[in-house]
Amino acid sequence: MxxxxxxxxxxxxxxxxxxxxxxxxxxxxxxxxxxxDPNLSTIFTGARGTGKTALLLYLSRIASAHGWIAINVAAISGMLEDILEQTRQGAAQFLEVSDNPRLKGLTIGQLFGLEWDNPEQQQGNWRTRMGKMISALNDQGIGLLITVDEVNSKLDEMVHLAAMYQHFVGEERKVGLLLAGLPGSVNSLLRNESVSFLRRANQHKLSRISDSDIAEGIRATIEESGRSISPEALSLAVEASDGFPYLMQLVGYQSWSQSPDSDAVSEDDVRWGITSARANFAERVLDATYYDLSDGDLRFLRAMLADARESRLSDIASRMGEASNYASTYKRRLIEQGIIGERGSSYVAFELPGFREYLEERFEELG
Ligand SMILES: Nc1ncnc2c1ncn2[C@@H]1O[C@H](COP(=O)(O)OP(=O)(O)OP(=O)(O)O)[C@@H](O)[C@H]1O
Ligand SMILES: [Mg+2]
Structure with missing residues (x-):
């Protein structure tokens, strides 16, 4: 098996x-x-489960394969210190595994200047210490990639990092900064005057994955692992995944585990798999999303349920008994959380898979 x-x-x-x-x-x-290269400063945004963290980690691997040191942090207190420490460790590991004869036998102290062998002599503020390490790495042709997950505009260190990074870019160092976060968190970071530099960074929205890519992903994952899946079973799995990486993994996982010893993943396996996957998705994503919503958000979403697909903003506002600009505030909040999306200039629709059905059940329970 x-x-x-x-x-x-x-x-x-x-x-x-x-x-x-x-x-x-x-x-x-x-x-x-x-x-x-402008892509070295990129901000990834996407709703929960669209694959932001996985992408940052994957890109770090690629960077390493191209001779960069990649370090990954989350935007939490202590982040800057963590970046210093991880850079030092990353460089030490790099020296160990490097097959570059110039680097062979070099110690971390020799690379960064002797004070690294004697921590008490470490001097200067974050920028000078970091700048020194980056220079030493760059001198050997090594770039430094910093990835920051779960971007948080309320964290001073986040703003500080962005400002320092701007200096390093200005000094033409070989550095990269990849940020990832929910659209709302990223937007509120970009509203901060002190990081206006980041507004010019490349922004990449992680949106739904096309059905054909999802199909290929599920099929290849199964086949590379020694089993097969019929086109009919595959199309059920694709439909249930709804273009969403996390849902795709849940559907694949649960379908596979129905009869792991048989050669093929059958249609029945997928049908049962989808049921379990939906339950997992509700517990792990939809519940959390629901409990984060304000009363106003909920009233807005409830007003959308009357329409089968898209809802016109003016209809939502009148169902809420509010003016359009009041409804617009909630529209923006919900878009930033990845729950709804715009369809043309005056319509919105649900974006998070299964959330409409989830809310219908919730509201029914509440009466
Ligand atoms: N491109 C992809 N193809 C297939 N599966 C993916 C892809 N990206 C991510 N996944 C899977 O989707 C799930 C969610 O990924 P990840 O944790 O990166 O999402 P996230 O956007 O960081 O979510 P959150 O906002 O909650 O942190 C994981 O199980 C991961 O293995
Ligand atoms: Mg994540």
Missing amino acids: TSNPFTPTFGRIPLLMTGRDSVIREMEQAFENGSG
């Missing part, structure tokens, strides 16, 4: 990165080009 190849765990790099080929290629080119 082969173990289940699907990875329905947040923050896990999947066996196959589905539907992200073009961004991965662009970033690979950027690591190759080095200093000055």
Whole structure:
């Protein structure tokens, strides 16, 4: 029995990165080009479960393969210190595994200047210490990529990092900064005057993955792991995944695990798999999303349920008994949370898979 190849765990790099080929290629080119490539400063946004963390980790691997040191942090207190420490460790590991004869035998102290062998002599503020390390790495042709997940505009260190990074870019260092977060968190960071530099960074929205890519991803994941899936079973799985990486992993995982010893994943396996996957998705994503909503958000969403597909903003406002600009505030909030999306200038629709059905049940319970 082969173990289940699907990875329905947040923050896990999947066996196959589905539907992200073009961004991965662009970033690979950027690591190759080095200093000055605009893609080296990129902000990824996407709703829960669209694959932000997995992409950051995957791109870090690619950067490493191109001779960069990649360090990954989350935007939490202590982040700047963590970046210093991880850079030092990353460089130490790099020296160990490097097959570059010039670097062989070099110690971390020799690379960064002797004070690294004697921590008491470490001097200067964050920028000077970091700048020194980056210079030492760059002198050896090594770039430094920093990825920051779960961007949070309320964290001073986040703003500080952005400002320092701008200096490093200005000094033409070989550095990269990839940020990822929910659309709302990123937008509120960009509203901060002190990081106006980031507004010019490249922004990449992780949107739904096309059905054909999802199909290819599920099929290849199953086949590479020694089983098969019929076109009919596959199309059920694709439909249930709804273009959403996390849902795709759940559907794949649960379908696989129905009869793991048989050669093929059958239609019945997928049908049962979808039922379990939906329950998992509700517990792990929809519940959390629901409990984050304000009363106003809920009233807005409730007013959308009257329409089968898209809702016109003016209809929502009148169902809420409010003026259009009041409703617009909630529209913006919900778009920023990845729950709804715009359809043309005056319509909105649900974006988060299964959330409409989930809310219908919730509201029914509430009466
Ligand atoms: N391109 C992809 N193809 C297939 N599966 C993917 C892809 N990207 C992510 N996944 C899978 O989707 C799930 C969610 O990924 P990830 O944790 O990166 O999402 P996220 O956007 O960081 O979510 P959150 O906002 O909650 O942090 C994981 O199980 C991961 O393995
Ligand atoms: Mg994440």
